[in-house]
Amino acid sequence: MASFIRDPKDFLSGLMFLGFGGSAIFLGQDYEVGRAIRMGPGYFPLFLSGLLCLVGAACVIRSLARPGEPVAGLAFKPLILVVVSTLVFGLLLRNAGMVAALAVSILLSSLASSKFSLKAAALTIVLLSAFCYLVFLKALGLPIPLIGPWLGG
Structure with missing residues (x-):
């Protein structure tokens, strides 16, 4: 892991959240989003995927600033x-x-x-x-x- 990453667990979790959120946004781009007043079938999935990407970005940013434990083996x-x-x-x-x-x-x-x-x-x-x-x-x-x-x- 690169030396500027202080919390590898948060970094990898953030990347996973960004990956899932980005994939969901990509896969749902064919759905009509609509507007807040008249939501389409893609509105809620896009909203949740965007929130997941924000959480992932926050985890990645936090992993650069806060020290944490190294990643143990996969359970x-x-x-x-x-x-x-x-x-x-x-x-x-x-x-x-x-x-x-x-x-x-x-x-x-x-x-x-x-x-x-x-x-x-x-x-x-x-x-x-x-x-x-x-x-x-x-x-x-x-x-x-x-x-x-x-x-x-």
């Missing part, structure tokens, strides 16, 4: 568990339902932590399931099965 177990939990959620949502998909996803991603607690994971499952039920099914009316056909729903 593969947490990385794999979080990615797999996201994929499993997407695969289970339609057929197993929202509650089962959330439960499996939360359990898998919780295992990524060295401070894993089954009690905390169970509480998270209950609270997040209730929250998602209220927001996505009741408030927004999205056609997501609470209990999917695989589980008799």
Whole structure:
């Protein structure tokens, strides 16, 4: 790492945020943005991508001014568990339902932590399931099965 970078973790995080934000802006450039008063389908993704780029730029700038720890080795177990939990959620949502998909996803991603607690994971499952039920099914009316056909729903 270059000698002017004082916090490699923040620097690499900032580059990652800039990369994701810039990629999202590039991929979403075909969507109509519209205006604040009449938003198009690309307005919110462009706004969030821009915010992600700003956070990335702030991390990079901060990494040049503030000392930090060197980057340790990549922790593969947490990385794999979080990615797999996201994929499993997407695969289970339609057929197993929202509650089962959330439960499996939360359990898998919780295992990524060295401070894993089954009690905390169970509480998270209950609270997040209730929250998602209220927001996505009741408030927004999205056609997501609470209990999917695989589980008799």
